[in-house]
Amino acid sequence: MVYHSIHGYDRASFDAPGTHRLPTVSASQALDELDNDASTHVSTGIRELDRSLISNTTVGSQDTTKGGVQRGQVTEIWGPPGAGKTALGLQLTANALCDGDAVVWVDCFQVLQHDRLRAVTNATKSRRNSQENSALDASGSQEGDSSQFYHYSCLTLPHLVALVSRPTAKLIPHKCSLIVISSLSALVNSALPKSHDGKATSKSNKGPSPSAKRTQALLSIVNALHKLAATRNCAVVVLSQCATKMHSERGATLTAAVNASVWEQGISTRLVMFRDWAWQENNLTSVFLAGLQKLDGKACHEVVENVVAFKVELDGITQVPYEALQTFELARHKRKLGQTELEVPDSEDDEDYGWADEDEAAMPAPPPQWQGSEDLILGQDIGQSEDENSEQEEPVTDDESIMK
8 A cells, every 4th residue: 555655556557458358258148149140250241251251161052141250260361452352341341330330440551441431331231221121311320330430540560569459448349349450461561571681680689580579579469369359259350461472383372471370370260362254244354252261270171262253343342153163174284295295306305404403492582563562561582481481590599588
């Protein structure tokens, strides 16, 4: 008592208020939530994608159970520029607002367009009213929806860490069902870029290498997101960018911008977004595709499963028919010249031209894309994963970190 009268109370506690333990749930409430799918999922607006996000459910099944993004988990949606990541995030936000829940949107790289969100929300509300044949006044409910939407701009990594590590009832309300973090990978890669020469850096500074600092930061962020999703019973959706990775056998492939092992283990569900061509009414049109790579902490057997096609419009996203098997057959690698009975003499003899297997490993990293490139944010080591870079670095002992 004397101590507090002299020094006062501690206002710099680093324990997140109200998130020290999981909320208490009675048995009856748990059973009711199992029966009510709307309380455990946030719909994406695409029926087949909602079904694929439920365990033990495949695309095309006749199950009428509603699904979507699982609440209480961290879901990552990644893909190249223009693949529809923001459009899917806006549709998730509109569906959550129409359900009467609060939504938190965090900008890390690009500013959210409120006019676009308002158009998607109004269109979603109109479709629901027409389906339910209700005469609700749309203008009266729009004010309630806008009051339940919380928008923050965290353009630095410390601001984001402070927001997700110490959430308050004013910043993130208890009725929040969805938290969307846009372009988190750009913020992480700009603040903690991948190291180029970790061995030299660790020797000169006598402390943790940049790769070790990046790993510690990613572990702290993903743990904070998991704690936030579990304690608030909300779905945390992270919109990530992509990078180019070189393989000696398969060439260049796209991978998530943040591909460290600690981040991979912390993500419960992962969706990949890309675009392709599809036939619609005898016309070849471009469609947006969303595929499942990880569900409930388990990686899928295939690289991409349950591919669903949709189109992006001003009033939201709409599912379109798509034959995935036909596209995958067309996307196969071309046959070798020797398999077509048109073999050119000595065409497969690499020894005559001085080729060696070591030449492929010595090739430099590919140049950045010339349009819509996100490799500029990632640094120069775009051809290597984070785990490969960390293996080349010298481990730092505890004594050296204490001296630092």
